Every structure is written in structure tokens, then in C-alpha cells.
Amino acid sequence: MRNAPTILHLDMDAFFAQAEQASKPSxxxxxxxxxxxxxxGVVATASYEARVFGxxxxxxxxxxxxxxxxxxxxxxRFTFYRAISDQVMALLRALSPLVEPLSLDEAFVDLEAxxxxxxxxxxxxxxxxxxxxIRAVTGLTGSVGLAASKMLAKIASEQAKPNxxxxxxxxxxxxxxxxxxxxxxxxxxxxxxxHLRRAGITTIDEIVEAGEDELVRLLGKAHGHGLYAMAxxxxxxxxxAERETKSVSVEDTYDVxxxxxxxxxxxxxxxxxxxxxRLRGAGLSGRTIVLKVRRYDFSTLTRSETLRGPTDDxxxxxxxxxxxxxxxxxxxxVRLLGVGVSGLADYTQEDLFAQAAGEQTLGSExxxxxxxxxxxxxxxxxxxxxWRPGHDVRxxxxxxxxxxxxxxxxxxxxxxxxxxxxxxxxxxxxxxxxLEPADPLPxxxxxxxxxxxxxxxxxxxxxxxxxxxxxxxGG
Numbered sequence: 001m002r003n004a005p006t007i008l009h010l011d012m013d014a015f016f017a018q019a020e021q022a023s024k025p026s027x028x029x030x031x032x033x034x035x036x037x038x039x040x041g042v043v044a045t046a047s048y049e050a051r052v053f054g055x056x057x058x059x060x061x062x063x064x065x066x067x068x069x070x071x072x073x074x075x076x077r078f079t080f081y082r083a084i085s086d087q088v089m090a091l092l093r094a095l096s097p098l099v100e101p102l103s104l105d106e107a108f109v110d111l112e113a114x115x116x117x118x119x120x121x122x123x124x125x126x127x128x129x130x131x132x133x134i135r136a137v138t139g140l141t142g143s144v145g146l147a148a149s150k151m152l153a154k155i156a157s158e159q160a161k162p163n164x165x166x167x168x169x170x171x172x173x174x175x176x177x178x179x180x181x182x183x184x185x186x187x188x189x190x191x192x193x194x195h196l197r198r199a200g201i202t203t204i205d206e207i208v209e210a211g212e213d214e215l216v217r218l219l220g221k222a223h224g225h226g227l228y229a230m231a232x233x234x235x236x237x238x239x240x241a242e243r244e245t246k247s248v249s250v251e252d253t254y255d256v257x258x259x260x261x262x263x264x265x266x267x268x269x270x271x272x273x274x275x276x277x278r279l280r281g282a283g284l285s286g287r288t289i290v291l292k293v294r295r296y297d298f299s300t301l302t303r304s305e306t307l308r309g310p311t312d313d314x315x316x317x318x319x320x321x322x323x324x325x326x327x328x329x330x331x332x333x334v335r336l337l338g339v340g341v342s343g344l345a346d347y348t349q350e351d352l353f354a355q356a357a358g359e360q361t362l363g364s365e366x367x368x369x370x371x372x373x374x375x376x377x378x379x380x381x382x383x384x385x386x387w388r389p390g391h392d393v394r395x396x397x398x399x400x401x402x403x404x405x406x407x408x409x410x411x412x413x414x415x416x417x418x419x420x421x422x423x424x425x426x427x428x429x430x431x432x433x434x435l436e437p438a439d440p441l442p443x444x445x446x447x448x449x450x451x452x453x454x455x456x457x458x459x460x461x462x463x464x465x466x467x468x469x470x471x472x473x474g475g
Contacts (some may be wrong), residue, residue, distance in 0.1 A: 001149050001233075001234065001235065001236060001380065002084075002149075002170075003148065004117070004118060004119050004120065004123065004145040005108065005123045005147045005148055005167050005169065005170060005467040006146075006148070006252050007108060007109070007149060007150055007152075007153045007239060008108070008112070008117075008126070008144060008145055008253065009109075009146075009150070009329075010088070010092065010107055010109070010130070010134075010142050010143070010151060010154065010155035011106045011142060011157045011158070012088065012105035012134075012142040012163060013048075013082065013143055013162040013163055014046065014048055014051075014162070015045060015105035015140075016076060017032045017034050017045045017046060018141070019031070019380075020072075020077075021047060022139050022140060023418050023425070023440065024138045024198050024402060024414070024416060024418075025392075025416050025421060026416060026423065029050055029425075030071070031051050031068050031070070031071035032071060032072045033046050033059055033061075033064050033074070034046075034074050034075070034390070035073075036061060036075070037061060037073055037389065038061075038255040038256070039255050040063065040255060041061035041253075042058055043061060045186045049071075050064075050071050050164055053068040053071075054068075055068050055071070059074070072390075075388045075390050076127045077390065077391060077440060079420055080440040081442075083440075084443070085104040085105060087138050088107075088134055088138060088142070089101060089159070090165060091133050091137065092107055095130065096109050096110050096114025097114060097241060098114070098115050098240075098241050106152055108156065108239045109239065110119055110239035111126055113239070113382070116149050120167060122164070122419050124146065128335065131144055132164075137342070138444060139418070139444045140443070141162065143157045143165070145157030145158070145166055145168075146167040146168065147168040147173070148168075148173075149171045149235035149236075151230055151233075152173055152176075152233055153236075153246070155168075155176075161251075163419065167247065173233035174232070174233055176266055177231065178204055178205040178208075179204075179205065181202065182197075182201060182203065182204060184228060185230045186230065187226065190225065196218070199214075204231045205405055207229075208232065212225065213223065215227055215313070219351060219427070231437060234387070245282065245344060246395050247286075247290070247340050247341065247344065247346070248278050248279045248286070249275060249290060249292075249338055249339065249340025250271050250274045250278060250338065250340070251336060251337060252267070252338075253337030254334070254336070254337075257296050257333030257334060258333060258334045258337075259330075259332075263302060266316075268291065268322065268339060269318050269321070269322070271337055271339040272317045272318040272321045273318070275340060275341060276312060276313075276317050282356050284312070284344045285310035285312040286304070286342055286344045287308075287313075287342075287344050287345070288343040289307070289320035289321055289339070289340075290303070290324075290342060291303045291321050291324035291338070291339060292335075292336070292338035292339075293330065293336070293337060293410065294334070295330065295332055295335065296334070298335075301328055302327060304342075305320050305323060306343065307320065310345040315337070317341065334406040386430075387406040387430060389403050389405055389412040390402060390405065391403050392437065393435055393436065393437055394435075394437075394438035395413070395415070395434050396434035396435075398415050399415060400416075400441060401413040401415035401416065401423065402414055402416075402454075410429060410430065411429075411430050412427045413435070414428075414435060419445065419446075420440055
């Protein structure tokens with residue numbers, strides 16, 4: 001492990017919810033929940049105001065509504081979030097060639113590799129400047145952790161939330177980790193945490209006291225050795241700039257269980273086509289086709305078939321997925337379906353045996369079978385369901401706004417922009433010719449190239465902390 005805190009971990013604060021609050025003045029300071037709004041939707045992100053009520057990510061949306069009935073519930077705008085993420089990642093790549101994105105809102109950076117930092121002082125200064133630049137470019141806040149390893153940098157950024165910076169000085173790691181819960185360590189989820197708790201181990205200090213042999217006895221050789229090393233603050237993992245894609249997949253969860261076998265088959269074919277489009281978009285092909293089926297009783301089945309060679313032919317993927325579906329009993333109903341491709345390659349090997357069946361009936365991607373009207377997913381029709389809560393619209397005379405809700409042939413819109421005051425609300429017919437979907441507006445107005453000055457030099461209002469136990473929550 002290095003002797004300077006030159007590994008940085010950035011985690012944007014409640015990213016989706018914060019982006020929605022920044023783009024909608026009427027939601028600033030209010031509880032906002034982003035995720036799937038159907039009966040089986042889950043929370044993707046909850047604002048800090050919503051977390052006060054106990055709402056958190058991965059929670060069923062129905063439970064979130066019971067906990068925070070007055071919160072604003074919005075559907076995600078992933079294109080909007082990705083555009084902001086691209087801006088943030090560009091700032092990180094300006095610091096170092098070694099940037100390891102973990103998601104749209106989270107990444108590791110090796111500051112030493114980019115000569116952006118070499119000791120505690122330079123690392124802290126880089127972290128402060130980064131937070132300043134993120135606020136200036138995106139209008140959003142992020143929390144920064146700095147340490148000598150990836151594990152500790154991530155723990156530091158968690159302690160810095162929201163809108164803060166925590167630096168762990170080399171030599172203080174053991175004292176910092178000791179009193180923390182075992183769940184703090186990577187790889188310790190609810191099951192492992194409960195197993196350790198039953199053995200009387202609840203803190204990282206107690207892991208060290210139990211010893212490596214006891215951990216191996218409790219958790220097995222690989223997990224036991226790895227967990228003991230992390231408890232001693234040993235983490236030699238490097239920041240990896242490029243992660244190899246292992247699989248490409250798509251899946252859908254249905255608000256109502258699908259019982260009709262024909263409908264299930266058509267959904268699988270539609271998912272196969274979506275998967276191939278994503279595969280081709282990444283310039284990849286694959287050998288193994290995977291089908292995922294979650295049934296009415298929450299049991300999840302996975303079936304796979306490996307072809308003779310890599311393919312990106314939609315007909316081949318559809319045929320393989322259909323064969324896999326034949327081996328699954330869907331009599332009781334299906335609540336989720338997914339199709340994936342693994343064993344990826346950046347080339348396609350023609351396989352006449354694998355493709356023969358598909359070529360007899362289906363050719364190009366455009367020739368996929370049409371889904372009958374009565375079996376199409378709800379998102380494709382009717383018109384009133386296209387007005388999704390939180391999404392952008394434009395009215396011919398009232399300008400830019402966003403959908404607050406829709407139903408019974410009506411859509412309610414609040415007219416406001418990121419730099420306006422909270423706007424007024426109007427209701428329209430869903431087929432109003434003056435109302436149309438719109439692209440999101442930028443959170444920060446684009447300045448002319450001659451205007452200088454990105455932001456304040458102090459990096460915003462969040463806390464900056466250093467050393468052992470520097471875990472106070474920022475503002």
C-alpha cells in the first residue's frame with residue numbers, strides 16, 4: 001500500500017435526485033424519490049430530505065410511498081444523468097489517465113499517476129479543486145474521499161457525505177477502521193454480516209481479535225483471508241482505467257404477471273432484439289445466450305446456451321432465447337424477463353449451424369415479428385402513458401416545463417427552468433397539440449469562452465476533514 005493518500009474516490013450526492021432538484025426549482029429542499037413508479041418499481045435514488053423518512057435506494061416503491069407520501073415521485077431521465085456524468089468524468093480524466101468509473105456517479109482516480117498529488121497537502125488541494133470544478137460545471141455537489149488505498153478512499157467518501165471531503169492520513173487507518181461495523185468492509189453484505197454477528201463479531205476490531213483462522217473457519221478460505229486483510233487495512237488493488245465488459249443484458253419487470261405463453265414468447269423476442277442493439281452499439285458479439293425468468297412466486301431461473309462462435313445476429317439470439325424459454329415452466333405467471341449475451345468478443349464468427357433455423361424465418365433486425373396490439377408493453381400505448389412524471393415538455397406559448405402527473409386523459413405540467421423561480425402549474429388534455437416532449441435544459445448556463453472564473457476557491461460549503469475518525473457528516 002502506498003504511503004500517501006493519492007487515491008481519490010468521488011461519489012456524487014444522491015445523484016439522480018440531486019439532478020432533479022437542480023433542474024426543478026420547486027423541488028429544491030423537498031423530498032424527491034426517483035425510480036420505477038409501477039406497483040413493482042424500486043427506488044433508484046432518494047434525496048437526503050426523503051432519507052429522513054427512511055426511504056433508501058433498492059426499496060420497493062410502494063414502501064417508499066407509505067413512508068413519505070408527500071414526496072415527489074419521478075421516473076428517471078437516464079440520458080440527462082449520463083450527460084452530467086460525462087462532464088464529471090471529463091474533470092476526473094483531466095487529473096489522471098487512471099480513472100476507474102464504477103457507475104454514472106462514482107469513480108476512483110489515481111492522482112499519483114497523473115502527477116496531480118504526491119502527498120497529503122497536494123491531495124487535499126486537488127480534492128478541494130475538484131469539488132469546486134464539479135459545482136461550477138454541473139451545478140451539483142459530490143463527496144470526495146482520499147486515502148492510500150481504494151477501500152479506504154471509498155470509506156472516506158462515505159463519511160464525507162453529503163458535500164464534503166475526508167482525507168485519511170497514512171498510519172491512522174487501523175484506528176479509524178477499528179470501531180466501524182463489519183458491514184463497512186467491501187464484500188460484507190447482509191448474509192455475511194448476520195453470520196459474523198451470530199459468531200459475536202460486529203466491529204472490524206473484533207474481526208482482528210478473532211484472527212484469520214477463525215474467519216477462514218466461518219467464511220471459507222478465500223473470503224476469510226480477504227476479509228482479514230481488509231480489516232488490517234491491507235488493500236493493494238490498483239485503479240484500473242478500463243474494465244472489460246463481461247456481458248450485455250436487458251430485462252423488464254411487469255406491473256402485472258404475464259400468464260399468456262404467447263405474450264411471454266413475444267416479450268423474450270423483443271428483449272433479444274434490444275440486447276442485440278446494445279451489443280452492436282458496443283461493437284461486440286458473444287457466444288453465450290442467457291435467459292432470466294422471475295416467476296410469480298419470486299423464484300428466479302436462469303438458462304444459458306453456448307453457440308459455436310460469437311454472434312451479433314438478432315435472429316440467432318432470438319432463436320436461442322426461444323429454445324431456452326421452452327425449458328422453463330411459466331404456468332403460474334412471469335413478473336420479470338431478461339435476455340443477455342456473455343462470452344464477448346469484438347468480432348463475429350459465422351456459424352451456419354447456429355444460424356440455420358433463424359435464417360429460414362427471420363432475417364435482419366428490422367424484420368423482427370410485430371407485437372400484437374393487445375400484448376404490447378404498456379409503455380408503447382396509449383398516448384396518456386407517454387407523459388412520464390419528471391420528464392421535460394414544452395408548450396407552444398408557456399415554454400419549458402416538466403410533467404407532474406397524468407391520467408384520465410389529462411396531464412399536469414409545472415412550467416419552470418433550472419434558473420427560474422418555482423413555476424406555475426397548468427393542466428392540459430393529453431392530446432393538446434401545443435404540448436410536446438422536450439430535451440432537458442442544462443443545469444448551468446453555458447458561458448461565452450471569454451468569461452473567466454469557474455467558482456470560489458474554497459470548494460463550496462461542505463466539510464473538509466483529516467485524520468482518524470474524520471467521519472462527521474457534511475452539510
